[in-house]
Amino acid sequence: MENFVFHSPTKIIFGKDTEYQVGSETRNYSKKILFHYGGGSIKRIGLYDKVVRSLNEAGVEFIELPGAQPNPRLSLVKEGIDICRKNNIDFILAVGGGSAIDSAKAIAVGVPYEGDVWDFYSGKVIPEKALPVGVVLTIPAAGSEASKSSVITNEDGWYKRGLNVDIIRPRFAIMNPEITYTLPPYQTACGAADIMAHVMERYFTHQKDVDFTDRLCEATLRTIIKNVPIALKEPENYEARAEIMWASTIAHNDLLSTGRIGDWASHAIEHELSGIYDVAHGAGLAVVFPAWMKYVYKHNIDRFVQFAARVWDVEIDFACPERTALEGINRLSQFFVSIGLPVTLEGLEIPEDRLEEMADKCTNYGSKQIGSFVKLGREDVLNILKLAAK
Ligand code: NZQ
Numbered sequence: 001m002e003n004f005v006f007h008s009p010t011k012i013i014f015g016k017d018t019e020y021q022v023g024s025e026t027r028n029y030s031k032k033i034l035f036h037y038g039g040g041s042i043k044r045i046g047l048y049d050k051v052v053r054s055l056n057e058a059g060v061e062f063i064e065l066p067g068a069q070p071n072p073r074l075s076l077v078k079e080g081i082d083i084c085r086k087n088n089i090d091f092i093l094a095v096g097g098g099s100a101i102d103s104a105k106a107i108a109v110g111v112p113y114e115g116d117v118w119d120f121y122s123g124k125v126i127p128e129k130a131l132p133v134g135v136v137l138t139i140p141a142a143g144s145e146a147s148k149s150s151v152i153t154n155e156d157g158w159y160k161r162g163l164n165v166d167i168i169r170p171r172f173a174i175m176n177p178e179i180t181y182t183l184p185p186y187q188t189a190c191g192a193a194d195i196m197a198h199v200m201e202r203y204f205t206h207q208k209d210v211d212f213t214d215r216l217c218e219a220t221l222r223t224i225i226k227n228v229p230i231a232l233k234e235p236e237n238y239e240a241r242a243e244i245m246w247a248s249t250i251a252h253n254d255l256l257s258t259g260r261i262g263d264w265a266s267h268a269i270e271h272e273l274s275g276i277y278d279v280a281h282g283a284g285l286a287v288v289f290p291a292w293m294k295y296v297y298k299h300n301i302d303r304f305v306q307f308a309a310r311v312w313d314v315e316i317d318f319a320c321p322e323r324t325a326l327e328g329i330n331r332l333s334q335f336f337v338s339i340g341l342p343v344t345l346e347g348l349e350i351p352e353d354r355l356e357e358m359a360d361k362c363t364n365y366g367s368k369q370i371g372s373f374v375k376l377g378r379e380d381v382l383n384i385l386k387l388a389a390k
């Protein structure tokens with residue numbers, strides 16, 4: 001096991017009616033905040049009114065910034081930074097999913113910085129200060145409610161890039177599974193793929209003696225595999241929604257990374273898909289991850305056999321372990337299909353004419369390689385995209 005520091009201090013307030021605590025939690029930080037949210041689902045589901053009432057009751061003044069869209073844009077982040085500066089705002093409340101939260105985090109690092117906030121996402125500068133951020137979560141998926149990441153799309157070139165620093169972990173995350181009853185089935189499924197991907201990025205390592213975190217990863221994956229079909233059939237099944245919601249946070253708050261080295265190549269490749277084609281991140285991962293697996297499994301067949309046996313209950317074929325490994329990958333794809341996700345670029349309606357461009361953009365910085373389980377260069381990424389095509 002690798003040495004590690006685990007410090008993931010987001011306060012989680014979980015369960016029924018917890019959204020009414022947003023005012024009092026926010027009041028611990030500020031009396032004047034930016035209230036940031038997405039395209040309006042929070043109004044349709046009645047959450048907006050509850051948040052406003054709770055903030056008013058706690059005496060918290062707010063300025064609203066709606067419009068964070070899936071694959072949140074840099075231009076709105078800049079608008080948020082201006083609003084905060086002009087109004088002396090020192091706290092940002094994000095109500096929504098990964099998109100509103102990531103946008104809030106970007107505003108939070110941008111306000112105290114004199115340069116262009118994109119410097120942090122292009123890797124030019126590491127931020128040292130950030131305003132505190134709080135969250136009311138509406139979709140279990142990205143795990144941004146307790147993660148150290150923010151992913152923003154720059155419309156100038158459609159670069160989708162991530163920032164990973166501890167100072168942007170939210171101070172609190174309010175999580176009421178009932179709020180997720182209204183999720184469209186496709187968003188529930190996309191969320192499931194993202195949660196599973198966060199676990200699998202950590203699971204596929206060559207590290208030996210990481211049995212405890214292996215088991216935590218497998219438990220998290222099995223929880224999703226069991227509960228997502230239930231939630232799709234019975235959208236108001238509280239227990240299933242609660243299991244998924246808590247699993248989504250644990251999948252990405254770094255507990256499952258302790259003592260091991262993650263891969264993250266599939267995420268890097270997917271960010272090119274959603275950056276250029278604006279597809280849902282989870283759907284992109286359902287396409288990329290199985291293709292990545294088929295491309296790399298021979299580098300550690302034992303790990304893929306373990307995945308097949310412990311996560312998917314595949315009987316191990318000791319005479320031909322490769323067959324077991326491939327069956328595990330096959331079961332993952334079948335699961336994605338069974339919950340309504342595409343597993344090919346064609347299914348995602350992405351044509352094949354820009355695969356080279358995506359492979360370039362994905363590897364054209366730093367060491368020009370991505371991943372850790374297997375280091376991948378431009379040609380590898382192109383091959384994976386071709387494997388994902390049909
Ligand atoms: O725009 P609104 O009105 O919020 O509607 C959203 C959006 O259309 C809707 N929705 C959310 N909760 C709902 C609801 N509709 C009805 N009822 C509810 N309760 O669902 C759609 C998707 O929302 P979004 O916030 O985009 O989803 P998600 O949480 O999947 O976030 C995706 C973004 O997070 C990034 C992704 O790349 C993508 O940009 N990621 C962030 C990470 C992080 N910060 O740690 C890690 C991830 O790997 C990921 O890259």
Ligand code: ZN
Binds near residue numbers: 194197198281
């Ligand atoms: Zn993700």
